[in-house]
Amino acid sequence: MSKRVQPSWSPPKSENQPVLKVYNSLTRQKEVFTPVSAKRINWYSCGPTVYDASHMGHARSYITFDILRRILSNYFGYDVFYAMNITDIDDKIIKRARQNYLFDKYASENLSLETVISDAKQVLDNVSTKVKNTTDPDKKQMLENTLSRLITSVEQLELAVKSGDSLKLNDSKKQFIQDCKDPLSDWLDQRLGSTVTDNAIFTSLPRYWEDAFYNDMDALNVLRPNVVTRVSEYIPEIIDYIKQIISNGFAYEANGSVYFDVGSFDKSDKHHYARLVPEAYGDTNSLQEGEGDLTTAEQRSEKRSPNDFALWKKSKPGEPFWESDWGFGRPGWHIECSAMASDIFGETLDIHTGGVDLKFPHHDNEIAQSEAYFGSPEWVKYFLHSGHLTIAGCKMSKSLKNFVTIQDALSKYTSRQLRFAFLLHSWRDTLDYSQNTMEIALSYEKLFNEFFLNVKDATRSCSAVTTVKTFSKWSEKERLLNDKLIKTKTDVHAALCDNFDTRSALDALRELVTTGNIYLRERKPPNSLLLTDVGIYVTSILKIFGTITEADCVGFPTSTGKSDNIESVILPYLSILAEFRDKVRTSARTLKATEILKQCDDLRDEILPNVGVRLEDREGEATALKLVDKDTLLKEKEARKKMEQEKAAEKERKKAELAAAAAAKEELKKMPPSELFRKETDKYSKFDDNGFPTHDVEGKEVSKGQLKKLQKLYQAQEKKYQEYLASQASS
Structure with a gap:
């Protein structure tokens, strides 16, 4: 992940300026943001459960909170200490690790064809039973799709048997095993999962996906946490934490498991359960989902109340385990965050963040555990929850075939473009990832980028050495642009103080850029110092939002992979080339030398775009010279060619229509x-x-x-x- 970006601009300091207000899920309203320590923020964020590739639902949280973190650090000047957990012990991880292990073992064995066919039919029966018993429509659809593929695979396997071709039989057997990996793994786990005893297999899977997660965060330009806590590394602390909760009278042991006593907690004068979602109190279905594989009737009967939840789970055969005062077991899902956050930050957190889907039971259980441990009625001051993410208006689901991983998204869009999409939506609202959303994001990126290029071109002749020529008298046009700059600073500040309203902030910047573009068209030559001030301000805010990472003074950096001062090194040479081309072009026009004019156009349209250089011919003025991302220029080049081809085709079509009409007219005579x-x-x-x-x-x-x-x-x-x-x- 990228390093922290230092601010290049600070917000105005005035008694009349608005104060920062943040929507707090605990109180369900905006509140003036006041950390425990004046400028220090202790922030804990729920991290990923690492068992599969990260998707855009994850990106919704991590990009969102990265934006808020940057604003607090680099705009408001807070010293943010940011911790994130990695859940590497979890029912999903345990099951997936077992399944992978059993499948690999099955695939490596030289099983007879009869055995594979017999197993295939049992797998088929297993999936059929699940289809009948599943009520969730998404899961049912996904299982039906799996069943359809499985039936086809079994039929192909049986056809191979009838053919009698030994080579074909062997290939078909291998193909069946690979094609049916998921249902076959699930069936193997049901039969043999309890026989797995090697704890090491439960470590390699989460480490692999944790690495993949960090790669995704780097690609999205998400700042690194100051500290990462892994559940597997905090077992002793979690056990001690649970022991203290028991000692305080808010938990009890039952048959090797430990449960939080919601009833005792709720009777206390200082506490009440389900502070975030009080209407969910008694929602045993949601509580049960949080318990994961703790689902047997015997285990449920161990609880004093259906509302109680597991702090420590007695390990079943085929699960990893650690020794504790209550026997061999493993942590519950909710306790890990309480124990690890408390170990890093102590008794109070300023900010706790996570997706809105974690409110109940996860975050409500965290609050209860932590208050029970410390005996304090306030563990977190501000709970911030990011909104849901939908895909073209629908819930993301593999059964709907709209499951988008972060890598899928990055194959279509850049991290900057994705970030613009997030900035254009409230961090609390549902964000719809769709073509329309991304087109709007791309339009904002293009608007800012073209403005930066125009500013760079207009101010390029401004010497770094201050002379009499550096300063020119302001006209009404300069005063109007400067007034707009001042107003934009005020509007952006007000927007960011209003619950991090990045959409309004971007709109204010867009209006400033529009005013700047009008000024550039109307003022010849423009005032370089004022334009630079506008460019630096817009750049500084976009840097704070994380859309710019490099140290360029103005605008988006060029993708050259070279040093940060590449423009200052290469532009003098390119300027000489551009001026020489202008002179050649002028002479060629006078002499009507069409071949030379064509060579000048080819240099502009065909050659220089390949090295990231855009020339823009302007009548009566020097050619504009701009360094642009090479891929962008090549796309522009392809779009231009496509447009020319379409125009030529349209011209030919009209010509053919006229010819046909003329022929019809002649025939009519x-x-x-x-x-x-x-x-x-x-x-x-x-x-x-x-x-x-x-x-x-x-x-x-x-x-x-x-x-x-x-x-x-x-x-x-x-x-x-x-x-x-x-x-x-x-x-």
Whole structure:
């Protein structure tokens, strides 16, 4: 992940400036943000459960809170200490690790064809049973798709048996095993999962996906946490934490497991359960989902109340385990965050963040555990929850085939473009990841980028050495642009103080850029110092938002992979080339040397874009010279060629239409007037001896008004026909 970016601009300091207000999930309202220590923020964020690839739902939280973290650090100047956990012990991880281990073992064994076919039919029966028993529509659809693929695979396997081809049989067997990995792994786990005893297999899987997660965060330009806590490394601390909760009278041991006593906690004068979502109190279905694989009737009966939840789970056969005062077991899901956050930050957190789906039971259980441990009624001051993410208006689901991993998204868009999409939505609201959303994000990126390029081009001649020529008298145009800059700073500050309203902040920057573009068009030459001030301010805010990472003074950096001062090194040489081309082009125009003009155009359109250079010819002015990302220029080049091809095709189409119309017109001249209307049987049913219509298609006589119109057409055709006959006679 990228290093912390230092601020290049600070917010105004005035008694009249608005104060930062943040929406607090604990109170369900905006509150003035006041950390425990004046400028120090202790922030704990729920991290990933590492058992699979990170998807855009994860990105919703991690990009969102990265933006808020940057604003607090680099705009408001807080000293943020940011901790994040990695859940590397979890029911999903345990099950996936077991399944992978059992599948790999099965695939490596030289099983007979009869055994594989017998197993295939059992797997088929297993999935069929699940389809019948599943009520969740998404899961049911996914299982039905799996069942369909499985039936096809079994049929292909049986066809291979009938063929008797030993090579084909062996290939079909291997193919079946690979094609049916998921349902086969699940079936193997149900049969053999309890026989797995090697704790090491439960370590390699989460480490692999933890690494992949960090790669995704680096690619998204998400700042590194100051500290990462892994559940597997905090077992002693978690055990001690649970012991203290028991000692305080808010938990109890039952048959090797430990449960939080919600009833005792709720009876205390200082505490009440489900502070975030009080309406969910007693929602045993949600609580049960939080318990994971603690689902047997015997285990549920160990609880004093259905509302109680596990702090420590007695390990079943086939699960990892650690020794404790209550026997071999493993931590519950909720306790890990309480214990690890408390170990890092102590008794109080300023900010705790996570996705909105974690409110209940996870975060409510965290609050209860931590308050029970410390005996304090306030563990977290501000709970911030990021909104949901949908895909084109729908919930993301593999069964709907709209499951988008972070790598999938990055294959279509850059991390900057994705970040703009997040910035254009409130961090609390649902964000719909769709083509429309991304098109808007791309339009903002393009607007800012073109402005930066224009500012760089307009101020390039400004010497680094201060001289008399550095300063010029301001006109009304400069005063108007400067007034807009001042107003934008005020508007951006007000927006960020209002619950990190990045959408309004971007809109204020967009208005400033629009004003700047108008100024550039109307003012020749522009005031370089004022333009630079505007460019630096816009750049500084976009840096704070994380859309710019490099140290360029103004604008988006060029993707050259070279040093940060690449522009200052290369531009003098490119300027000489551009000036030389201008002179050659001017001379070629005078001499009407079309081949030389073509070479000048090829340099601009075909050669320089390949090295990230854009030339823009301007009538009566020096050519604009801009360094642009090479891929962007190549896309522009392809789009330009496509447009030219479409124009050429349209021109040819119109030419062909005109030719066809002319040919039809010539052909019409050859038609005797008596034949003019006879072909229009869809309009007329009877004609006189001269071929003139007398009745319409429904058998009604043609009206007098219509007869007059038809008579004119008949006479016109008669004239054309006579001219044609005359031309034929003369030839």
